Amino acid sequence: MVTAIWRFISGRRTAWAVLIGTIVAVGLLFSLLPKNTGDDFPSTGLPSSSQAAQVDEALAKFPSAEQTAAIMVWSRDGSELTAQDRSAISAQATALGDLSTAPRATAARFSEDGTAAISVVPLNAIAVDKDVNGTADALRTTAAENLPAGLNSYLTGGVGFQADISNAFAGADFKLLLITVIVVAVLLIITYRSPVLWIVPLIVVGLADGLAGVVVSALAEPFGITLDASISGILSVLVFGAGTNYALLLVARYREELLKVEDRSAAMLIAVKSAGPAIAASGGTVALSLITLLFAELAGNRALGFACAIGVVIAILFALITLPAALVVCGRGLFWPFIPRVVETAAQHKPGFWTRLGRGVSRRPIVITAVSAVGIGVLTLGLSGFSVGLSQTDQLLGNPDSVVAQKIVDTSFSAGLTSQTTVLTPDDAAGEATTIAESISGVDSVTPGESANGLTKLTVSLNDAPGSDGAFATITMLRSAYAAESGAVGETIVGGRDATALDNLTSAERDQDLIIPLILAIVFVILAVLLRSLIAPVLLLASVLATFFASLGASNWIFINLLGFPAFNTNVVLFAFLFLVALGVDYNIFLTTRAREERELHGTSEGMIRALSSTGAVITSAGIVLAAVFAVLGVLPVVALTQIGVIVCIGVLLDTLVVRTVLVPALVFITKDFFWWPSPIVREMKGKGPGA
Incomplete structure (x- = not known):
């Protein structure tokens, strides 16, 4: 059945039907599926067990549920405010009252050191949510009007940070897509050394990316998933990266078969059956x-897993259905000017760089393994x-208003002034709860408010x-102090922005402890079934984990010493x-499945050398493309995306250029047939393959 499907996809005439069918199906899905836009800024979605979530719900x-507040700050870059400054600030703070739901509340408050002023502007929360940027622009314009030279105004607080995050993601999809397409196109041209071949994989992967976005958007709402711009950006990067990787592998195997078989349909049939x-x-x-990730507590994690899993499945379908058909339809000329022609068998296996590298590793596998381990260990240091855990001011790159203003507040006022913590307590325990809060070190002030x-x-x-x-x-x-009390005060809960950030960090750690073992178990099972071995998956997983810790270590050094990031985001x-x-x-599978195939003819050691010879170039090309694509995440001024891009870029390059091309072959040469245990031993040079 599977062979019949491959034959239909790769047939000269039926390939046209596959292409036309794909175009029609994609067109219908684009026109019929509902279009839902994600939030402009990322959301966490804490579980109901979170005190912060319980506070928000209550x-x-x-009565004040529809109220929020913006914080406006004025400063002369640390210099003392002049009398003219104070007069202008007071006037503009009064003017801000025209935009506020409580005009009298916007009166300016000056710092004790005389270097800054602050105004709290109560606003309607619903109106702000509908137009965050419009509200922010109106506030900034009013606050900056008629100010003396050298006096600056900045917007911060919840509204300010929300507006800056929204601006950080403004046009993110288009920007990421454009740069990703350019990067992939350039690398494909270099890889294929053809002015035309790169166009077909790029169009196919681009269609997969576009369709993935539409399908994910349409399915998100029915499944209760909330999307945001950060998820959309990662989805595009992942689909382009993975899709291009799969395309590189298929094209490489197809070109290899074109050197052996005259009929391009027959060559593609062998290629898709093998790759x-x-x-x-x-x-x-x-x-x-x-x-x-669907088992995660945080809604943002679940949304990422949902969206990206769909995207990868679509990338696989396009790589195994649309791309083979498109390559067959275009014919050998697509490879111009290096058009593959059938050559003599002996000429197909001339020793190249990867063959020489494989034989060199086979002569000193223990030394190479030791050197690789030391190098990885050094990076891990x-x-x-x-x-x-990054503070609010560390989560955006550059110096947006909200970050600059928060630093001014930290210096001239109470650092926590712009991010109030909310405590909800039973009415009859309000007095006791206030006393407990005031006794906690780190609390600046406690103000009783409304009841409901x-x-x-x-x-x-x-x-x-x-x-x-x-x-x-x-x-x-605060939470521990209330939890230790009996009676009504023991029911007190603590929420607000800081509590939300803390609960987010706690849930992220719980998700990490749950998800990482699940991923390792899944990968182990898939490798064991695919390779029919119990030893190979252990060694391959060990190499992948070593790569992860090494890339994390190298990235941590870069973040702290070069980029100034004090920590990893949650x-x-x-x-x-x-x-x-x-x-x-992916690269483990590309290499070891080919090694297993070659092992049947040439034995374990020679099979690995031939597998490295066949896949070394394509794995390296795929790794460089994937690393470059993830590095594109750094174009957005969001620390979390930059960190993900840097870590994955370093990890993929390390995995591609060192682990997969040197360390894994060395492990195979050391363990020999034990690598494939409990599969039966295959005698070296069991039969003569091509070029043997």
């Missing part, structure tokens, strides 16, 4: 690994000082900057692990 029933299982297994491993549904709201201002370790420690102490480690392990296994 606050939605309070198809490896591509399907590789893509299936990535998709299944992504699906494990970069994990010294490793930490997870038997709960009283306490607004707590912290001494530490929003999202900092100090703020998290204070939140933890979900970066999990996402980097997922992409590196799942995609790294």
Whole structure:
């Protein structure tokens, strides 16, 4: 049945039917599927067990539920404000009242050191959510009007950060897609050395990416998944990276068969029958690994797994159905000017760089393994000082208004002024809850507020900057203090932005502890079934894990010493692990499935040399393309995406250029037939293959 499908896809006439059918199907899906746009900024979606989530749910029933606030800050770059500055600030703070739901509340407050001023602008939350950027622009324009030279105004707080994050993702899809297409096109031209061949894989992968976006968008709402711009960006990068990898593998095998077979349909049939299982297994491993994210607590993690798993499946289908048909229809001329022609068998296996490399590794496998292990170990030392969790001001690159203003507030006012912590306590325990909060080190002030549904709201201002370790420690102490009490006060819960960030970090750690073992188990099972071995999966997984820790160490050193990132963002480690392990296994599968195929004819050692000779160039090309595509994530001014891009880029290059081409072959040469245990031993040079 499978062979009949491959034959239909690769047939000279039926290939046309496959292409036409693909175009019609894609056109119908684009026109018929509903279009849903994701949020402009990422959301976390905490579980219901989170105190922060419980506070948000309870606050939605309070009279002030429809209220939010913007924070406007004025400063003269640290210099003391003049009398003229103070007069202008007071005037503009009053003008901000025209945009506020509580005009009198916008009066300016000046810092004790006289270097800054602040205005809290109450706003309607629903109106802000509908047009964050419009609201932010109106506030900035009003605050900056008629200011003396050298006096600057900045917008921060929830509205300010939301607007800056929204701006960071503005046009993200188009920007990422354009740069990704350019990068892939350039690398394909270099790889194929053809001015025309690159066009076909790029169009096929581009169609897969476009269709993936439409399908994911249409299915998200029915499945209760919330998408955002960051997920859309990662989806495009993953589809382009994985799709191009699969295309490179198929084209390489197709070209190899064109050197042996005159009929291009017959050559493609052999190519898809040989490379198809490896591509399907590789893509299936990535998709299944992504699906494990559906078990995550954080809604953002579940959304990423849902979207990217669908994207990878679509990339596999296009690589195994549309691309083979397109290559057959275009014929050998597509490879111009290096058109593959049938050559003598002996000429097909002239020793090249990869053959010489394989034989060199086979002569000193223990030394090479030791050197590789030392090199990987040195990179892993970069994990010294490793930490997870960025403060709010560290999550955006550059100096957006919200970050600059928060730094001014940290210096001249209470650091926690712009990010209030909310405590909800039973009405009859409000006094006791206030006393407990005031006794906690790290709490600057406690202000009792409104009551609703038997709960009283306490607004707590912290001494530490929003999202900092100090703020998290204070939140933890508050919660512990209330939990230790009996009676009504023991039912007090703590929420707000800092509490949300803390709960997000806690849930991310829980997701990491659950998802990483699941991914490793899935990868092990797939490798064991595909390679029919129990030893090979262990060694291959060990190599992938070594690559992950080495890339994490190297990236940590770069982040701290070169880029100035004090820590990894919350979900970066999990996402980097997922992409590196799942995609790294791709190259394991490409190499070892070919090695197993060659082993049947030439034995384990010679089979690995021939497998490296056949796949070395394509694996290297695929790795460079994938690394470059993920590096594109760094074009967006978001630290989390930059970190993911850098880690995966370094990891893929290390995996491609060192682990897969040197270390794995060396392990095979050391273990020999034991590598394939419990598969039966194959005698070296069992039969003479081509060129033997």
